[in-house]
Amino acid sequence: MEEKIISKEDLLNLCKDVIGNGHTLITPGKTEYAVVKDTSEIVLDTTAKPTKASYKTFVFPKAEPVIYYKRGKNDVQLLDVDVKQKKTVILGAKPCDANSFNILRHLFNWDYKDEFYNVREKQFIVIGLMCKFSDEFCFCTSIGSSPVSDKGADIFLVPVDENNYTLKVVTEKGGVFIKDYEKYLKAGDEAKTKKVTGEVKLPEVAFDSKQVHEWLGTNFENPKWDGVGDLCLSCAQCAFVCPVCHCFDIVDEDYNYTEGRRMKNWDGCQFGHFTLHASGHNPRDIQGKRYRQRINHKFKYYVDKFGEILCTGCGRCSRGCAVSIDIKEIVSNCKD
Amino acid sequence: MSEQKWEPKIVAFVCNWCTYTGADLAGTSRLKYPTNVKLIRVMCSGGIDPVFILKAFERGADGILVSGCHPNDCHYNAGNFHARRRWEFFDSLLKFLGIEEGRLQFSWVSASEGKKFVDVVTKVTNDVRAMGQFKAYKDLNDEFTAKFPEPVLNEKEIIMSEEEAK
Amino acid sequence: MDKLRKYATELLQKGEVAAVIGYQQISEKRTKPIIAKTAEDCTKLVFNEYCLNNLAVYLTKARVKELRRMNGTVLKLAITAKPCDVHSVIALIQENQLKREDVHIISFNCAGVVKDFGMEFDGETLATKCIPCETHKPLYSDAIFGEEKETPKVSDEVLAKIDAIEKMNAGERFEYFKTEFDKCIKCYACRAACPLCYCQRCITDKTIPRWVESSAHSRGNFSWNVVRAFHLSGRCIGCGECERACPMDIPLSLLNRKMVIEAKEAYSYVSGRNLETPTLVGSFDVKDSDELFM
Numbered sequence: 001m002e003e004k005i006i007s008k009e010d011l012l013n014l015c016k017d018v019i020g021n022g023h024t025l026i027t028p029g030k031t032e033y034a035v036v037k038d039t040s041e042i043v044l045d046t047t048a049k050p051t052k053a054s055y056k057t058f059v060f061p062k063a064e065p066v067i068y069y070k071r072g073k074n075d076v077q078l079l080d081v082d083v084k085q086k087k088t089v090i091l092g093a094k095p096c097d098a099n100s101f102n103i104l105r106h107l108f109n110w111d112y113k114d115e116f117y118n119v120r121e122k123q124f125i126v127i128g129l130m131c132k133f134s135d136e137f138c139f140c141t142s143i144g145s146s147p148v149s150d151k152g153a154d155i156f157l158v159p160v161d162e163n164n165y166t167l168k169v170v171t172e173k174g175g176v177f178i179k180d181y182e183k184y185l186k187a188g189d190e191a192k193t194k195k196v197t198g199e200v201k202l203p204e205v206a207f208d209s210k211q212v213h214e215w216l217g218t219n220f221e222n223p224k225w226d227g228v229g230d231l232c233l234s235c236a237q238c239a240f241v242c243p244v245c246h247c248f249d250i251v252d253e254d255y256n257y258t259e260g261r262r263m264k265n266w267d268g269c270q271f272g273h274f275t276l277h278a279s280g281h282n283p284r285d286i287q288g289k290r291y292r293q294r295i296n297h298k299f300k301y302y303v304d305k306f307g308e309i310l311c312t313g314c315g316r317c318s319r320g321c322a323v324s325i326d327i328k329e330i331v332s333n334c335k336d
Numbered sequence: 337m338s339e340q341k342w343e344p345k346i347v348a349f350v351c352n353w354c355t356y357t358g359a360d361l362a363g364t365s366r367l368k369y370p371t372n373v374k375l376i377r378v379m380c381s382g383g384i385d386p387v388f389i390l391k392a393f394e395r396g397a398d399g400i401l402v403s404g405c406h407p408n409d410c411h412y413n414a415g416n417f418h419a420r421r422r423w424e425f426f427d428s429l430l431k432f433l434g435i436e437e438g439r440l441q442f443s444w445v446s447a448s449e450g451k452k453f454v455d456v457v458t459k460v461t462n463d464v465r466a467m468g469q470f471k472a473y474k475d476l477n478d479e480f481t482a483k484f485p486e487p488v489l490n491e492k493e494i495i496m497s498e499e500e501a502k
Numbered sequence: 503m504d505k506l507r508k509y510a511t512e513l514l515q516k517g518e519v520a521a522v523i524g525y526q527q528i529s530e531k532r533t534k535p536i537i538a539k540t541a542e543d544c545t546k547l548v549f550n551e552y553c554l555n556n557l558a559v560y561l562t563k564a565r566v567k568e569l570r571r572m573n574g575t576v577l578k579l580a581i582t583a584k585p586c587d588v589h590s591v592i593a594l595i596q597e598n599q600l601k602r603e604d605v606h607i608i609s610f611n612c613a614g615v616v617k618d619f620g621m622e623f624d625g626e627t628l629a630t631k632c633i634p635c636e637t638h639k640p641l642y643s644d645a646i647f648g649e650e651k652e653t654p655k656v657s658d659e660v661l662a663k664i665d666a667i668e669k670m671n672a673g674e675r676f677e678y679f680k681t682e683f684d685k686c687i688k689c690y691a692c693r694a695a696c697p698l699c700y701c702q703r704c705i706t707d708k709t710i711p712r713w714v715e716s717s718a719h720s721r722g723n724f725s726w727n728v729v730r731a732f733h734l735s736g737r738c739i740g741c742g743e744c745e746r747a748c749p750m751d752i753p754l755s756l757l758n759r760k761m762v763i764e765a766k767e768a769y770s771y772v773s774g775r776n777l778e779t780p781t782l783v784g785s786f787d788v789k790d791s792d793e794l795f796m
Contacts, residue, residue, distance in 0.1 A: 031685075031751045052749045053687070062687045063718040068482035079482050136529055230565060231535050235694030240687050241749050253715055255477060256395065259484075263717045266687065273707060286565065322695045322747040323555060324534035324619075386732055387705065387713040390725050407788065417786035420795075421769070425735040425783070427794055428764045429757070432667070433728065434676025443796035456796055472676045476721040 003188030004167045010184035011157075011165060012039045015091065017181060024088040026055060033058070033090065044092045046132040046159060050314050054097055054243035055090060059120040060104070062240075065261040066116065066250070072258075085120040089177075091127045092157075096140050096314035098128040099152030100243035106306035107246055116264070125177045128153030128170075130196075134203045137315030139328045142206045145313055148197040158193050166193040207332045209299065209309055215334045216300040220292070228330060229287025231323045236268025238294075238317035238327075244310050247274075269293050295331060344398040344464040346373040348457065349388060351381045351416075354405035354446045361450035369454040370461040373401070381405065382415025386426045389440060393473045399439050399464030401456065406444040416444070438463045439470060503548055506582070506647050509608065510544040513580055519606055520570045520577040523560050525553045532619040537566065549582060549648060551615050551623040556741040557581050558590035558697035562599055570604075580606040584615070585640040586631065589739035589774030590697040592642060596774070596781050597737075599700060602642075609640035613651035618746070625654035630755055631742035633658050641775060660755050664763070667756065679724075685750040686723040688716055692744035692754060693730065698737050705729060727757065735761035736782035739774040 006014070016039050018025050026033050027042050033055035036042055068079040101121055108117035131147035140146055150156035154174030157165040166188055169175045178185070239245040249267035254260030267274065270291070275284045284290045302310035311327075318326040350356045356377045362369060378384055381404025392400050402423065410416040423442055431437060441463070443456045510522045526536040526546040533552045537560070538544045560566045561579065570576050583591060588609055594600045614623075614632035621627040633656050640646065667675055690706075693699045706714040706726055714729050715722035731754075738758045745754045765771050768791070771782045 031749070052751070057687075063722070065480045065482075068484070070482075070484050077484055079484055081482075230537055233559060233563075233691075233694040235689060235691040235747065237689045237691040237694075237747065237749050240689040249716070251709075251716060253712070253717060255481070259482075261480060261482065263480075263719075265717050266689075268689070271690075320749050322691060322743065324528060324532060326528075385713075387725075387729060390728060391713060394721060394725070407792065414786060417788065417790065418783075420790050420792070421736075421783050421786055423794060424768055424791075425761060425764060426732055428768075429728065429732055429735065429761065431672075432675070432757075432760050433679050434670075434672045434674070436672040441796065442794045444792070459796070472673070472680075476680070476724055479719050479721070 003190055003193060004185035005160065005164050005188050006157075006167045006184050006186070008163050008165070011044075012042065014181045014184050015039045015042060018089050021180075022086065024086050026058065026088060026090045027092050028094075033093075042091070044129060046130055049133055049135070049319075050094055050096065050316055052316065052320055053241045054100065054314070054316065055093070056100060056104070056243050056246075058088065058090075059101070059117055059124065060108075060246060060248075060266075063263055063265045064116065066264045068259070068261045070259045081116075083116050083119045085123040087123050087125070089125045089127060092129045093126050093153065094131045094133075094314070095128055095145055095147055095149040095151070095153070096131070096138075096312040097243050098126050099145060099149070099312055101126065102152045103244045103302075103308045103310060103312070104246060106308060107302075110305075125155070125174065126153045127174075128156045130156075130158045130200065132200060134201060135315070135319070137318040137326065137328065138203045138313060139206050139315060140313035141203050142328070142331075143209055143309045143311050143313045146202060147200050158196055160189065160192045160196050166196075168193075206328050207334070212299050212331055212334045213303055215336070216296055219334070220296075224333065225288045225292040227288070229289070229291045232270065232287045232291060232325055233323060234270050234272045234287060234290070235322065236270040237320055237322070238325075239268030239270060240266055241316045241320055243312050243314060243316075269297070291330070295327075295334070299331065299334075342469060344372050344461060344469070345396060346370075346399045346401060346457070346461055346464060347392045347397040348373050348375050348401040348403060348460075349378055349381075349384045350375055350401075350445075351383075351404040351411075352377050352379050353411035354409065355381075355403040355443075355453065357447035358445045358449045358453040361448065362453045363450075365450050367450060367454045369457045372461045373457050380410065380412050380415035381419040382410070382412065382417075384419065386422070389426070393435075393439075393470065394477060396470075396474060398467075398470045399441070399460055401441050401443065401460050403443045403445050403453075403456065406446055409446060434472070436467055438467060506549060506608070507544050507547050509645060509647075510538060510547055510580065510582075511541045513606065514538070514541060514544065518578060519580040520572050521566075522547065522580040522582065522608075523557045523566070524582040524608075525549065525555065525557075527552070531616075531621065535560070537569070539569070547582065549610050551613075552619060553582075553584065554615050554619070554629070554746065556587045556590055556695075556697055556743045557583060558587050558594060559695060559743070561591065561594060561605065562697070562700040578604055578606050580608055582608045582610075583640070583643075584612045585609060585637040586612075586635065586739065586741055587697075588640040588642055589637070590741060591774075592777055593698060593737060593739055593774035593781075594700075595777055596779070597698075597784070602777060607640070607643045608645045608647070609643040610648040611646065611650045612638055612648070614653045625656055628654050628656050629742060630660050630745075631740055634661070634740075642777065660759050663753070664756055664760055679727075680720060682752050683723040683727050684720055685752055686718060686727065687750060688718040688722065688726065689749060691747040691749065695743040695747035696734070697741070697743075698734060698739075699730075705733075727752075727754075731757040731761060734758060736765045736769075736771065737773050738762060 032053040070077045108114035150170045154171045156168045247267045249265045276282045298310040404416045513519045522538040524547040525533040527548045528534045617629045
């Protein structure tokens with residue numbers, strides 16, 4: 001399908017229809033992506049800062065039960081969790097966020113097909129929106145993306161003028177979705193789109209990810225890692241706001257002596273006790289080792305395993321860090 | 337099964353040396369007190385951690401009583417003095433957060449005050465009965481609650497087959 | 503700034519301190535902590551309205567305490583602390599986590615800091631913690647820098663919000679706090695950023711039995727926030743780092759400020775002001791009120 005144009009007004013009408021059809025609509029708010037019940041809550045601003053938290057909680061909830069148990073007199077009954085997800089549209093995902101599903105999908109379909117993730121992700125339509133924001137923490141261009149990249153989005157929007165967006169269908173899923181709303185679409189203008197996207201200021205490339213990957217392979221014992229962790233408070237906020245960090249903890253909870261559930265909760269490798277063994281030994285006992293793990297996982301191990309960098313360059317981790325630890329700075333120093 | 341009228345569940349954290357002994361005295365004196373209360377004996381009121389209170393509310397308690405020795409009478413000399421300050425803050429915090437006044441109550445009951453124990457427990461039970469079930473905290477629990485299917489009796493548990501029952 | 507840097511460099515060179523925990527400027531409107539161990543590090547030290555962090559949080563960290571051991575002796579640690587951060591240091595000394603002679607306090611005449619990095623500093627953007635502040639000069643210090651300035655006068659929104667909440671009935675208050683705590687993702691950034699949350703094993707890490715659940719559902723969130731507010735009652739000095747660190751913008755200052763007010767009203771006590779007084783909840787008075795008890 002070639003590019004189409006949709007007016008701002010019609011986009012809101014489309015949203016009204018989406019909500020009216022019983023689907024869930026999610027847009028970026030101030031701190032996080034949130035479900036909107038009314039189109040008046042929608043604010044699409046290409047110059048807005050990325051939200052403090054990402055939208056991974058909608059496909060990978062911060063806490064969810066994986067199985068329920070009930071102890072009877074002679075047996076234990078188990079009840080599977082029925083994962084349900086209504087069709088959900090994310091409107092206004094920044095290019096850095098839009099690509100998160102492409103990256104996460106590998107992990108949740110690797111040695112085990114994670115139903116909890118797959119059932120949810122299948123129902124999502126990601127409508128990306130071009131980004132005109134850039135600060136000292138963004139580095140999407142260093143990991144192979146850009147503020148105008150449509151990778152990961154099912155549909156991509158570019159504001160071509162005061163009242164109109166170019167609407168580009170990127171995936172088959174997006175094409176199937178937009179068919180119901182074709183009445184809002186007019187013929188597109190590719191030249192105009194190219195002009196607008198061409199004018200976007202790209203963040204400066206801070207590091208060469210291939211060179212970083214190579215350096216990480218041979219510098220596990222480099223003393224540079226020692227100092228890196230000194231300032232970190234091990235709060236793991238960086239892992240929690242990251243759109244692609246996916247570590248989780250399994251813990252059993254009971255609500256009385258006979259019934260309970262097994263919960264799958266977010267966890268972070270920066271927590272001091274993340275690798276604490278039952279014996280008391282902790283292989284990653286100091287912050288430097290834990291930070292080394294974070295960088296290696298994101299820029300080396302995940303690349304080796306799945307061919308994707310486990311990072312979208314959104315900079316949320318650095319922007320939100322209470323002690324201003326900048327991942328871009330640390331990765332840029334991963335060289336001799 | 338007949339519809340049972342709701343009765344409040346009261347949990348009482350009582351210190352071993354004074355209040356628990358006072359409750360014992362109430363028992364030996366054959367004084368009647370509401371059966372709603374479940375006593376949990378701790379060694380000293382100073383050893384009652386506020387997380388016990390939260391856990392009790394989480395598990396369905398409608399009202400909680402915390403009781404210890406009178407000041408200057410603590411078996412461990414100062415346990416109840418420490419408790420006093422602690423509860424001042426915890427009570428103020430819970431009230432601020434919206435836990436109704438009267439759900440968490442405190443008392444000093446000595447080992448010889450069997451009657452007082454009965455009075456205190458009766459008061460708490462009546463107060464909480466008037467306030468109703470502690471729905472707010474219970475609702476926090478309802479997220480992710482499973483509905484298990486009715487239990488199916490397996491072969492060994494069926495004592496009489498249906499024909500034999502006729 | 504030069505005076506500060508020169509002073510810090512001298513402290514290091516004279517071998518009086520093992521390191522200076524201070525702030526460095528990383529962009530026009532943002533600073534970051536730095537643990538200065540060399541003269542070169544000291545040239546980066548700054549103090550201005552963008553020094554938001556409470557550096558006292560590092561004084562209880564094992565890695566930082568390790569730095570004190572140098573060449574067979576144990577040296578002090580110097581810390582550049584705003585007057586409010588000095589309260590944290592005093593509170594830590596009151597709780598026997600530090601000795602007064604182990605820390606060299608470099609403080610400032612402070613006129614307030616911004617709410618968040620990247621903002622222009624004026625009356626509108628004054629940090630909420632600075633509004634009720636009464637200590638523009640540090641109560642304890644080994645050196646004071648900076649000129650005295652006027653703090654912009656701003657209305658106390660936190661106090662106003664607390665009053666508004668107290669006017670609500672119990673049901674409304676519970677609803678309000680439940681909605682706020684539901685946002686919590688249990689990242690524990692509030693705990694990590696707090697200088698007084700120094701427990702090696704936090705109660706929420708205890709699994710047998712599980713008193714405070716670590717799951718981020720309504721029940722777990724409510725119980726965590728209540729327990730943390732309670733554990734800080736009578737101790738919190740109001741540095742606001744917990745609220746700043748929270749990625750979900752939960753109004754933790756409401757809870758902690760309420761407990762500070764309670765401590766003042768019920769016991770005329772403010773934490774971290776006097777090295778000689780014992781901590782509030784660690785001590786007692788036989789004449790404390792019995793009002794709560796039947």
